[in-house]
Amino acid sequence: MSYAAWIAVDWGNSNLRLWAMGPDGPIAERKAPQGTLALPGPEAYEPALLALAGDLIAPDRKTMVLICGAVGALGGWVEAPYRQLPCVPLGAGEFTSPEVKDPRLDLRILPGLNQARPPAILRGEETQAAGFLVSEPDFDGILCLPGTHTKWMHISAGEVVSFLSFMTGELFRFLADASVLRFTTARAGFDEAAFLDAVSDAISRPERMASGLFPLRAEAVLAGLDPVVARSRLMGLLLGAELAAARMQWLGRDVVVIGGAEMAAAYATALEAQGVAVRRFDGDKAALMGLIEAHRLMA
């Protein structure tokens, strides 16, 4: 096996995902559930990185490890600065280096973006946006990036103009897997009709996000509500309330949903039902293309 020329890392709230880069592109791709929310403190990051990628790093020289994502947030590895909107998604060669013990590591954490009004910050999505813009430099519209904290970014003339953030992913995971609804919600599965009914309900009456939760348990206990229907309706209530709040972002706009997981498909389905001509773009591909672009800007 050959060592990485450099390593591209997308380290978010929920996952650590990396690519060992060779001269012609990725030579290895790895993923672990050690997202920032799963790590107890700054001292846990270097061991987590080395456990996943140590064998890809040459023993006798420095290897650049270029990282985007929540790893650079308050409560993460080290706090990296934010660049202020409006601006292009990636700065030229800006980064922050945490102290590391392993002398082989040339660690570079990319800055995030911030916006003053309404107060908003993001990390990682700027890199995905940059990756998407490599393939479509003239894009003018909205990037919807579902995740632990979903972002809606308005892109125009190559710049990030504004964005909104929602905790929908984190809320869904708590409600489905840890709250009292865990007894009545399937771990997987998707009922599109139940989902879209709940989306439509919550878009027109966003207070249903509050009033619609406990009835999922009650209907399960009283009438045997199907756990997959409960899961889909729960997801629909949360996404519907988000779509109601983000209406000005998607109404009549060119919307691209960037992501690969179940949530991205759900967002696309919900937006299509509202008459939006949604396009999708793979989230991992966007992150990798963005990190390659960031690496080019380091030169």
Next chain:
Amino acid sequence: MSYAAWIAVDWGNSNLRLWAMGPDGPIAERKAPQGTLALPGPEAYEPALLALAGDLIAPDRKTMVLICGAVGALGGWVEAPYRQLPCVPLGAGEFTSPEVKDPRLDLRILPGLNQARPPAILRGEETQAAGFLVSEPDFDGILCLPGTHTKWMHISAGEVVSFLSFMTGELFRFLADASVLRFTTARAGFDEAAFLDAVSDAISRPERMASGLFPLRAEAVLAGLDPVVARSRLMGLLLGAELAAARMQWLGRDVVVIGGAEMAAAYATALEAQGVAVRRFDGDKAALMGLIEAHRLMA
């Protein structure tokens, strides 16, 4: 110390609270954080009860232990039935007994209430409602019972006519103590102005419950938002969305908030700001009076 003639127990999602009853009222009162959400399974309930109350139980005879609350729900100790609305809050002498190892225990779990449309179930609040009605038998109005799962009960002619349930308490605890907002939210403290602003905002635009969460973190990172203000605004967003959904319950009605904790005070403050002439009634007192009434009905 004398032994209990019988034991009154309010065993909810978050707390186990009990009173050892003598001939003239309580002779001891105890509380532990072993609510149903903290217990791993049915086998954990008898040891938790004996750890808190074992020394109050006479060695040489059966002692009646009368229990209300989530302990009788699916996922609790044993599933006790539900009585169907509309009905008086307590049935005459109905109970369910889980199997126990300790021969001194005569365990009686009270039934809950259910409503077919919208699907709704409750346990424990029926006993608090009964306790309140002992002191005010002709009450016609709304009982608001804040807790892990807040209930709004419509009472008329001594009967529970209908109710709504919200997960606001459980959501607040997750968001403030376990979500990404934990880094920016104080563990205690209350800023009434920040709270009421958020309540008012979410009542008029309930989608703010979705869009207002992540900005609490962003404003903390970017502008040093005070952690007590963040906590109060978070509580206000959740309560405001609930009040929007429960508007038909409280608008122009006689509302009594039953509870003792911080959340009950917050509900009363929020309702008063909406022009509701709220009264308050102590939650522990309501539960104890209700359990005494249930004991009387066992005779």
